[in-house]
Amino acid sequence: MTDAVLKKFAETVLQVGVNLQENQGLEIICSVEKSEVAEAIAKAAYEMKAKIVRVRWECENIDRLTYLNASTQTLSDIPKWLVDSKNYLVENGFCYIAIAAENPSAFNGVPSEKIAAAARARGKALKKFFENVMSNGIRWCVVSVPTKEWAKQVFPNSEDPENDLSKEIERSMRLHSTDPVKEWKKHVETLNARAEFLNSHDFTALRFTNGKGTDFTVGLALGHKWISAEEKAQDGLNFIANMPTEEVFTAPHRLKADGVVKSAMPLCYEGQIIDDFSLTFKNGKVVGFSAAKGYNTLKQIIETDKGTTRLGEVALIGKNSPIAKSEILFYNTLFDENASCHIALGKGYPTTISGGEQMTKRELSARGLNDSIEHVDFMIGTSDLKVDGIMKDGSVIPLFIKGDWVI
Amino acid sequence: MTDAVLKKFAETVLQVGVNLQENQGLEIICSVEKSEVAEAIAKAAYEMKAKIVRVRWECENIDRLTYLNASTQTLSDIPKWLVDSKNYLVENGFCYIAIAAENPSAFNGVPSEKIAAAARARGKALKKFFENVMSNGIRWCVVSVPTKEWAKQVFPNSEDPENDLSKEIERSMRLHSTDPVKEWKKHVETLNARAEFLNSHDFTALRFTNGKGTDFTVGLALGHKWISAEEKAQDGLNFIANMPTEEVFTAPHRLKADGVVKSAMPLCYEGQIIDDFSLTFKNGKVVGFSAAKGYNTLKQIIETDKGTTRLGEVALIGKNSPIAKSEILFYNTLFDENASCHIALGKGYPTTISGGEQMTKRELSARGLNDSIEHVDFMIGTSDLKVDGIMKDGSVIPLFIKGDWVI
Numbered sequence: 132m133t134d135a136v137l138k139k140f141a142e143t144v145l146q147v148g149v150n151l152q153e154n155q156g157l158e159i160i161c162s163v164e165k166s167e168v169a170e171a172i173a174k175a176a177y178e179m180k181a182k183i184v185r186v187r188w189e190c191e192n193i194d195r196l197t198y199l200n201a202s203t204q205t206l207s208d209i210p211k212w213l214v215d216s217k218n219y220l221v222e223n224g225f226c227y228i229a230i231a232a233e234n235p236s237a238f239n240g241v242p243s244e245k246i247a248a249a250a251r252a253r254g255k256a257l258k259k260f261f262e263n264v265m266s267n268g269i270r271w272c273v274v275s276v277p278t279k280e281w282a283k284q285v286f287p288n289s290e291d292p293e294n295d296l297s298k299e300i301e302r303s304m305r306l307h308s309t310d311p312v313k314e315w316k317k318h319v320e321t322l323n324a325r326a327e328f329l330n331s332h333d334f335t336a337l338r339f340t341n342g343k344g345t346d347f348t349v350g351l352a353l354g355h356k357w358i359s360a361e362e363k364a365q366d367g368l369n370f371i372a373n374m375p376t377e378e379v380f381t382a383p384h385r386l387k388a389d390g391v392v393k394s395a396m397p398l399c400y401e402g403q404i405i406d407d408f409s410l411t412f413k414n415g416k417v418v419g420f421s422a423a424k425g426y427n428t429l430k431q432i433i434e435t436d437k438g439t440t441r442l443g444e445v446a447l448i449g450k451n452s453p454i455a456k457s458e459i460l461f462y463n464t465l466f467d468e469n470a471s472c473h474i475a476l477g478k479g480y481p482t483t484i485s486g487g488e489q490m491t492k493r494e495l496s497a498r499g500l501n502d503s504i505e506h507v508d509f510m511i512g513t514s515d516l517k518v519d520g521i522m523k524d525g526s527v528i529p530l531f532i533k534g535d536w537v538i
Numbered sequence: 539m540t541d542a543v544l545k546k547f548a549e550t551v552l553q554v555g556v557n558l559q560e561n562q563g564l565e566i567i568c569s570v571e572k573s574e575v576a577e578a579i580a581k582a583a584y585e586m587k588a589k590i591v592r593v594r595w596e597c598e599n600i601d602r603l604t605y606l607n608a609s610t611q612t613l614s615d616i617p618k619w620l621v622d623s624k625n626y627l628v629e630n631g632f633c634y635i636a637i638a639a640e641n642p643s644a645f646n647g648v649p650s651e652k653i654a655a656a657a658r659a660r661g662k663a664l665k666k667f668f669e670n671v672m673s674n675g676i677r678w679c680v681v682s683v684p685t686k687e688w689a690k691q692v693f694p695n696s697e698d699p700e701n702d703l704s705k706e707i708e709r710s711m712r713l714h715s716t717d718p719v720k721e722w723k724k725h726v727e728t729l730n731a732r733a734e735f736l737n738s739h740d741f742t743a744l745r746f747t748n749g750k751g752t753d754f755t756v757g758l759a760l761g762h763k764w765i766s767a768e769e770k771a772q773d774g775l776n777f778i779a780n781m782p783t784e785e786v787f788t789a790p791h792r793l794k795a796d797g798v799v800k801s802a803m804p805l806c807y808e809g810q811i812i813d814d815f816s817l818t819f820k821n822g823k824v825v826g827f828s829a830a831k832g833y834n835t836l837k838q839i840i841e842t843d844k845g846t847t848r849l850g851e852v853a854l855i856g857k858n859s860p861i862a863k864s865e866i867l868f869y870n871t872l873f874d875e876n877a878s879c880h881i882a883l884g885k886g887y888p889t890t891i892s893g894g895e896q897m898t899k900r901e902l903s904a905r906g907l908n909d910s911i912e913h914v915d916f917m918i919g920t921s922d923l924k925v926d927g928i929m930k931d932g933s934v935i936p937l938f939i940k941g942d943w944v945i
Contacts, residue, residue: 163570166597173600177607184604188595190573193580197591200584210626215619 132276132297137168139306140274141175143374147315148272149226150370153180156225160187162232168276172228185225187216191237191402198241198249206245207252217260226270226370234280235462238402246401247431254435254504261504266481266488267362270370275300275465284462303375303454303466319371322359325447326379328538329357332528334520336387337445339472341516343393347412348521349445349474350387352499354485357381362482377454377469380446382483384499388412388442395471396510399462403428408509416440417476432476438503443479447472450514450534464508472512472531477503539683539704544575546713547681548582550781554722555679556633557777560587563632567594569639575683579635592632594623598644598809605648605656613652614659624667633677633777641687642869645809653808654838661842661911668911673888673895674769677777682707682872691869710782710861710873726778729766732854733786735945736764739935741927743794744852746879748923750800754819755928756852756881757794759906761892764788769889784861784876787853789890791906795819795849802878803917806869810835815916823847824883839883845910850886854879857921857941871915879919879938884910 132140145151157176161169166188173184198206220227238246254261263269277300282292289295301307308314338348360376361369389412397406405425410417417440422429433439448455448471455470479500481487487495492502518531529537539547552558564583568576573595580591605613627634645653661668670676684707689699696702708714715721745755767783768776796819804813812832817824824847829836840846855862855876862877886907888894894902899909925938936944 163573163595166570166599169597170599170603173603177603181607183608183612184600186595186597186600188570188593188597190576190593190595192573192577193591193593196577196580196584200588201590205590210623212619212622212626215622216617219617219619 132301134171136301136306137171138175139311140168140301140304141172143304143306143311143315144172144228144272144274145175145179146312148274148371148374149228149270150368151176151179151181151226152368154182156182156220156223157184158187158220158225158227159184160189160227160229162230162278163188163190164278165230165232165276168230168232172230191234195237195241198238198245203245203248206249209252209256214256214260217257221260221263221269229271229273231273231275231463231465232278232281233463234278234402235284235399235404236280236402241402243403243428243431246403247435250401251435251504258504261478265478267364270364270366270368271372272370272374273372273465274304274374275463281463285459299457299459302457303469305375315371319359319361322377322379323361325536325538326357326359329379329381329520332520332522334528335523336521337530338519338521339392339511339516341393341513343395343513344391344409345393345511345513345516347388347390347392349442350384350415350499351445352382352384352479352484354498355382356483356485358483365488373465375454375466375469377448377452378446380444380483382479382498382500383442383445383474384415385441385443385479385501386415386499388415392474392511394509394511395513396460396467397424397462398507398509399464400428400432400507404462405429415442432505432507435477435505436503438501439477439505439507441476441501442474443477443501443503443506444473444475444483444508446474446508447518447530448512449531449536450512467510468508470512471510472516472518473508473510475506475508477501477505477507539708541578543708543713544578545582546718547575547708547711548579550711550713550718550722551579551635551679551681552582552586553719555681555778555781556635556677557775558583558586558588558633559775561589563589563627563630564591565594565627565632565634566591567596567634567636569637569685570595570597571685572637572639572683575637575639579637598641602644602648605645605652610652610655613656616659616663621663621667624664628667628670628676636678636680638680638682638870638872639685639688640870641685641809642691642806642811643687643809648809650810650835650838653810654842657808658842658911665911668885672885674771677771677773677775678779679777679781680779680872681711681781682870688870692866706864706866709864710876712782722778726766726768729784729786730768732943732945733764733766736786736788736927739927739929741935742930743928744937745926745928746799746918746923748800748920750802750920751798751816752800752918752920752923754795754797754799756849757791757822757906758852759789759791759886759891761905762789763890763892765890772895780872780876782861782873782876784855784859785853787851787890789886789905789907790849790852790881791822792848792886792908793822793906795822799881799918801916801918802920803867803874804831804869805914805916806871807835807839807914811869812836822849839912839914842884842912843910845908846884846912846914848883848908849881850884850908850910850913851880851882851890851915853881853915854925854937855919856938856943857919874917875915877919878917879923879925880915880917882913882915884908884912884914
């Protein structure tokens with residue numbers, strides 16, 4: 132990205148994404164290889180009078196060495212100071228921006244049990260922090276920037292894959308507009324209108340069918356609420372947790388999912404690819420699964436804890452959204468989930484239940500909301516997907532025909 | 539550095555510097571711009587069967603933004619988790635390698651009061667950790683690698699300053715040898731022999747004189763011990779805290795320093811240059827100072843706390859040591875202090891008192907050891923320097939004539 136585009140990118144993420152306020156602290160999570168992005172955001176944040184900007188640097192090359200060489204026990208030992216450093220953000224009113232800059236094959240060859248064990252330990256140790264994140268106790272935003280390896284995977288035949296990927300990300304982030312912040316406000320209005328339509332019908336279930344073999348009905352949680360990516364934090368301020376975003380989503384009922392669902396795109400999880408996979412549900416629970424590629428990784432995800440055998444999210448995205456229209460497989464959930472209807476194994480968001488932020492775990496569970504230390508999205512929206520909304524009286528309202536909205 | 543040289547560098551620092559043991563944790567402190575160095579060290583450490591390698595990344599560009607924009611109060615607020623993360627290293631038997639990769643003018647234009655206030659707050663918050671470092675409760679090593687800006691400053695007329703600086707660092711680190719580890723063992727023997735000579739004479743004071751105007755007598759602490767950079771950690775294992783190193787050093791008596799001492803080289807402190815400066819001592823205390831450049835920064839150092847008005851170290855280095863012979867001004871204390879005799883304002887090392895690691899603060903103070911939250915070396919060794927050792931009976935033994943050892 133040029134300096135001018137990088138500046139727009141930084142300002143959009145700060146103003147639309149985390150909605151940074153004067154005298155607020157900001158944490159940036161960034162790869163050491165992309166320090167220019169963290170610098171641009173820090174600079175823009177201080178121009179918006181941030182109190183302080185801290186950066187949590189990441190390095191996949193060293194993480195890979197550590198995964199390969201450290202014992203599972205060592206990998207599972209999460210220092211208390213690290214947990215405290217995350218809770219510190221909530222306690223001190225910080226917001227945070229995570230700049231995902233991943234090499235999709237970074238962890239190829241690392242035993243997936245080790246990655247899963249470390250993720251499980253991190254999830255357990257950071258439970259309080261993640262609960263705060265999931266109930267909007269902190270404003271946050273995940274964005275992506277290209278890496279060489281990722282770009283090569285997305286554009287294997289390009290002469291300058293990084294530049295091509297950069298251009299696609301700029302387009303999806305609406306940075307070509309003279310006023311991306313205004314563009315984003317308009318876009319969010321459209322998404323909110325869709326959420327309102329869905330909420331006004333209060334569907335009890337959705338049914339997904341396509342030619343690939345998906346025939347899947349998922350019940351929705353009691354008191355579920357469709358929301359767009361624009362959410363209200365506990366402090367009353369809006370933020371958008373994922374940019375770009377094209378989805379409206381809600382809470383499935385953890386005991387109500389039946390049938391077979393086929394993956395529509397590969398899923399890249401912790402640097403490993405899972406492709407051409409299928410899940411069979413009964414009473415909300417995964418009772419069978421298969422994968423042409425990455426079977427063990429899929430198994431690890433499902434076996435993380437009780438909650439990863441059930442669903443925590445269902446999201447609708449039409450095939451005519453800009454990311455879907457690009458017809459590019461990004462090998463990156465942040466983009467790919469915005470090109471396709473998707474569901475997620477694991478933790479559900481209290482924000483997708485009316486009044487959910489104020490409910491106890493027991494109350495949320497009674498509504499049907501799922502709980503887990505994980506949350507893994509995967510894409511199910513094909514170009515021939517049909518989605519029907521099922522009303523309380525059993526009547527059916529078509530929501531998607533041939534992969535796109537009909538409302 | 540080529541990959542092969544980088545590997546030698548990593549192995550030398552790990553084996554000679556911190557003396558990493560099997561199943562020991564390692565922390566690397568590294569600039570995000572030099573991630574390839576951290577990676578090489580992490581790789582070599584895992585080959586030596588390190589338990590885990592953690593990296594604490596630094597970024598001067600963002601630090602500069604933070605210094606310029608955050609309030610002094612915010613800069614002085616050191617989070618508890620950060621303090622805990624340092625104490626964690628000691629409590630869990632880690633060693634650490636700090637890779638200094640500094641831009642000497644990184645903080646030009648930042649008010650020196652802000653830098654001083656932040657350093658003071660950090661020093662106070664990390665007092666326990668620094669006490670452990672200073673009494674060898676942890677094995678550690680500081681090394682340097684070139685940065686573009688630093689190299690330009692050292693070789694302003696070179697076509698490839700980074701390469702030139704890299705070559706000098708490789709030479710000073712003895713990496714051209716086929717077996718740098720063996721070379722280092724031989725070198726350390728020479729330094730240890732000098733320390734033994736000095737210890738056997740048990741001087742009460744040293745007198746420094748030269749044509750520049752230095753006429754300065756510094757008393758040595760009671761029970762002082764000359765040591766080379768090879769030290770024994772509390773766990774009984776040797777390590778070298780600074781690489782390269784050419785010095786033997788000991789503890790001055792904090793109440794015994796008189797006369798005028800002139801700087802021999804510029805001092806680069808927190809990215810600011812102090813040059814052509816002079817300190818006047820009476821009964822161990824700075825009673826006057828001047829500086830042609832960086833007067834305010836020098837003032838901030840001296841006024842940090844009570845201890846920074848007195849001396850914590852005196853070190854002897856001959857002008858024929860490899861770094862001195864290169865006749866290069868590195869604008870970097872790690873190198874420049876090894877080209878020249880130097881003294882330090884601030885904290886003294888308990889290790890330079892016989893049995894000092896087991897003494898209380900009060901006992902150390904009674905021996906004359908200085909205490910402070912800071913420790914700032916500055917160079918006083920010119921090519922015409924004369925150093926005399928003064929014995930208990932008043933007799934004088936010449937140690938240096940014309941800037942070099944005569945023993």
